[in-house]
Amino acid sequence: MSATKQAIDASGGRALIGYLPAGYPSQEACVEACVALAEGGFTAIELGLPYSDPSLDGPVIQAATQTTLDRGFRIEEAFETIAAVTARTSIPVLVMTYWNPVLRWGVDRFAGALAEAGGAGLITPDLVPENGREWIDAAEHHDLDRIFLAAPSSSDARIDEVLRRSRGFVYTVSTMGTTGARGSMDVAARTLSDRLEARRTAIGVDLPRCVGLGISTGDQVADVLTYAEGAITGSALVGALRDGGIDGLRARVADLAAGTLVQSH
Template sequence: MSAVAAAIDAAHAQGRGALIGYLPIGYPDLETSIEAAVTLAEAGVDILELGPPYSDPVMDGPVIQEATNAALEAGFRMRDTFTAVREVTARTDIPALVMTYWNPVVQYGVSRYADDLRAAGGAGLITPDITPDAAADWLAESARTGLDRVFLAAPSSTDDRLAMIVRETTGFVYTVSTMGITGERAQLDAAARALVARLREHGAERACVGIGVSNADHVRSVLEYADGAIVGTALVRALRDGGLDGLAAAARELVAGTVRG
């Protein structure tokens, strides 16, 4: 079993759902972004989702775009991804996934990227802008290296596409709660619940819901029907406004929402 799947199952054994926390690498600088990821782990987050900044972030909302733009302006380079993953995984016991758009992986070289990520201790990739039918190279390289490949499922996905996503995904299916960019929502779209049910019908063992999950009540709601909740914008905002202490407080509050009744 993958480290990501094992982390989700371990949370379940403790009577909780899993919490997956996203932070951009290099924000506000590389060293602080590493400390921030460690802070999430120490606060009780189950899985880290670390995002290399990208110049054309089609899914990112304004808070994350602001942070990634700042990281790029501060001089982020692709090699910093592996530096961050290596240092974070040396100091924590939880899996670290990299959330990356696909073009940087292709530019770096899919095989080389997989080797360097594995060497750094990374658990795998979340790839929001590529589907399994267009990812033959990544399917092969992830199988070779044992890295998880996390694909996204959206409410608009057809049953055939959902079946393919479930078949090819490892770790968990990233279940998009709403159509659109990341960010906080006053209420989560009911489509997320229906989408998880559809994924279960296609055999998904682990489905985690992201996009719009921003507080402990959202986490509790998601974990009524999903295996994990994914939080990004709220954590980036907490880091921006309150530094590492503010981030730790926000993470602890979210973790409190993972306990099932």
């Protein structure tokens, strides 16, 4: 069974997932940052694989990943980080990556290394299920989660395919655009979450909906958790780590985690 889904279910459908770039601001600091998320009450971690053409990433994450690439980041470093984090925490660690680095590394080789490091699975923002047979097969072989994205523009047929082929949760894109903190969440997030609920009921798939892109405050986390099982935050964490180090990150973690404690009306 999916360790990620188990963790989301254990949260009572009030999950908080945090994104951090692998290797930022250094490999050692990245490990400590991930541990801070776990200790601060996060449900799961997304470790972003730095990539030279990050089409979905906003400016905060792009700058962080470029800094990491400039110092000579290598994919092995991500696996080393996952092993170090999973040795100290029990929450699932997923890799968020564009598909090209996985292809270049070798799909089954990548899946095997991820599993050996203790990783829970992959989030693949630019890979659709219809083109994902090789990855789906490798994930099944190595018992890894495969998390595909549903967007406001997705057809019902695409949503059904995402639900059927994903394991762990469905990454529910809150708005059309790139990552980054926003003052308010797009109404499209609630509409898409409702569509996912209708389609998962129709096809009989029990898979959590976790909403990402733009979540930066505890109040936004609380709002998202009125209509989804999880909230995903990234740029706010990266900015806090950049500006305040681990202490600054811990303060932001506390604010965001407080949003999971606000009960729905």
